[in-house]
Amino acid sequence: MAQIADAQAxxxxxxxxGALGTSSAMxxxxxxxxxxxxxxxxxxxxxxxxDANLESQFAQLVTASDVDDELAALKSLLLTGSSSSPxxxxxxxxxxxxxxxxxxxxxx
Numbered sequence: 001m002a003q004i005a006d007a008q009a010x011x012x013x014x015x016x017x018g019a020l021g022t023s024s025a026m027x028x029x030x031x032x033x034x035x036x037x038x039x040x041x042x043x044x045x046x047x048x049x050x051d052a053n054l055e056s057q058f059a060q061l062v063t064a065s066d067v068d069d070e071l072a073a074l075k076s077l078l079l080t081g082s083s084s085s086p087x088x089x090x091x092x093x094x095x096x097x098x099x100x101x102x103x104x105x106x107x108x
Contacts, residue, residue: 070100 073096080092 066100066103069103070096073099 073093077092077096
């Protein structure tokens with residue numbers, strides 16, 4: 001009878017230890033999975049923030065009208081320069097360049 005009770009106790013003990021090992025392994029796996037999900041979320045957030053920064057820089061480049069302004073100034077210079085004196089044309093070119101420099105300073 002003692003041997004049967006001892007075998008039953010050992011069987012119960014093995015069953016309990018086995019269950020603890022499995023649940024603790026599952027808990028460790030779940031913690032690892034949670035950490036991985038957090039790392040992926042951080043990575044995605046950093047990626048989205050850097051994309052937003054690149055998009056804003058690109059938007060600034062697209063909306064910058066320096067080239068258009070310079071082209072308009074040159075067209076104006078060509079149109080007015082042919083009927084006016086060279087001194088007036090130089091003054092217009094200097095004025096256009098000054099305006100361009102002012103816009104660049106404002107952007108800084």
